[in-house]
Amino acid sequence: MPNDILTPVIPRQSVHEDGLVPAVEGTLADFLASQIAQLDAVDPALGGFARTTRDLVLRQGKRLRPTFAYWGWRGFAGPREPVGPILPAIAALEMMHAFALVHDDVMDASATRRGAPTAHRLLAAQHIADGRRGDPERFGDAAAILVGDLCLVWADQLLAHATLPTSTLFAARARYDRMRAEAVAGQYLDMLGEHQPEAWTVDRALLVARNKTASYTVQRPLQFGLALAGTDSAVEDAYDRYGTAIGEAFQLCDDLLGVYGDPAVTGKPAGDDLRTGKPTALLMLARQLATPAQLAELTLDPAGVVNPADGSSPLRIAQVISDTGAPDRIRGLIRQRVDEGVAALSDAPLHDDARAALVDLAVTATHRAA
Template sequence: MLLDAVEGTLADFLAAQIVGLDAVDPALGSLARTTRDLVLAGGKRLRPTFAYWGWRGATGLGEPLDPALPALAALELMHTFALVHDDVMDESATRRGRPTAHRLFAGQHTRAGRLGDPGRFGTTAAILVGDLCLVWADQLLARAPLPTSTLFAVRSCYDRMRVEAVVGQYLDVLGESAPDEWSAERALLVARLKTASYTVQRPLQFGLALAGPVAAEIDDAYGRYGELVGEAFQLRDDLLGVFGDPAVTGKPAGDDLRAGKPTTLLLLARQLAATPAQRALLALDPAGAVNPADGSGGLNPSLISELISETGAPERIEAMIQERVATAVTVLADAPIEDEARTALVELAVRATQRPA
């Protein structure tokens, strides 16, 4: 019911945007349709789900859903902004098994026989799509029929979430250019800012703010639970980026390795490498990517993933995930929230961190 309601809210909002932009220029209508397709292209809808249960934790199940829907759906528009820009920065080819936004626009440019470089056009258009989604998220959030004081509290949490996502992404990009300055602890900081904040922690607190003035104990519990589960979510993502099945994840395996992204998994593997040969294979080439010294002349993801397994780093990451989820469940046990929300959040903690994609 929740996901259908969020999808319907997004579809109605985006349909109206398409009509408005079509009336200005058909090319803008086309832009809006491509953006709509990106927003509605599936996904786990974790952010509105966590926000919903954050809200229900304070209100119970009796409160009508409709007034909260614009705010919940706005989180998916913000998420699309982050994904589109992230894919541009990572030069990713696919997302959810489909071409990324910049690849879609490059393809449109080529098929239309336009002048100029299709890749440059695609990148430029994708950046604008991300910007548009962020503006639309603000517009949709503003439609929530909330008291002014409540809306200010919601906006405060929303703005903090956006800032943390942006600065976390900056640290992520910086880590690729200065990997020797990175540590597993700093990689976890990136996970807290870039992933935990806007995937779990702030959506929960955003949902709580929708309920109006509430006990500080709930906000504190959501903050701690959200940080733990959000970190575990990113640690699972690190594992999937190396060992996941592309047919399931919708993304090629080994992208993080090719980019030389200093994930907690890779940094732990370097720490645990027991022999000079292992350390050499996990070293970086001048461009920053993992460089297999096997004479292959380029990165060999299969070789590197096998080596990472040999170091025992994946088992260490699995233990870190389990520890964080167990602690998060303990935090919820003492939180003064509705029992239905507690049960749902325990289930979400497991589902978000044990996922295959």
């Protein structure tokens, strides 16, 4: 058995201009293969657990966080700097994202993610298939929490594999730690909102968006990438303003997709936010704009779920929200924030290719079908 299961050796991936996502996924796959081999040597059950975790991490995704980190790095480092040394660091953000998704799905009791069973559902099914004792749902939830924990540990290990000066890694780690703390804070507020909807407002929903989504999707990954390249106060300020605006717009787009998205494309059932009564900016704005009759249909039951007296389905509630004009207002907020984000980059001392890429990302990340 290996003496140390914490220090895998991973091959270096090559990166071409259009090959960032494959390089990130290759870095993840190589790292995970070494971890699986080492846990297999401890106990075959641990190897199986690690394989399940690997499969969840490598499920098809947008890889937005490593992408924003890469362009945050390249905006200051420039196109001539080799990307290989920073690949483990930016890939670590995807591992952290997996941690957040797995825990989020347990808290929301979500059945699917990216068109496949969520971690807790998958692990509960394994429990049944293996004929184990006890409640499979309880086992699935507990095991999924451990999957998320393992992803967070692995993210730390992967970050340590970046071949950069110690001072650079410390600077990047400070952004990384802040990002993790903000993601946890935002998740707590998101959960609190479901249980205290009467205290929620549009402004508070946007506060959740800034902490839960904007911070760890756009703002901090950009600043993390910059820290991997060096430091520049003007660039950091531009990334802060761009990241906050585009991150909020990303979450507002998610709010719309949660109600009106095509499940075949989003990989999640439509109307989940309505079923749980999640106080999104969309729902809060709809309640603010609603007529008395519309507001009656959008009233929350004691459990915090949108549950009108006539038993209307989420489809009916989605129509009521649309009739209030809230979706159009949300689309207007998205456009406004995209404009603000793009404007923040206009005078920043960035390399032109990175500026162009970030402008493109501002649009594609906030005008999407999934």
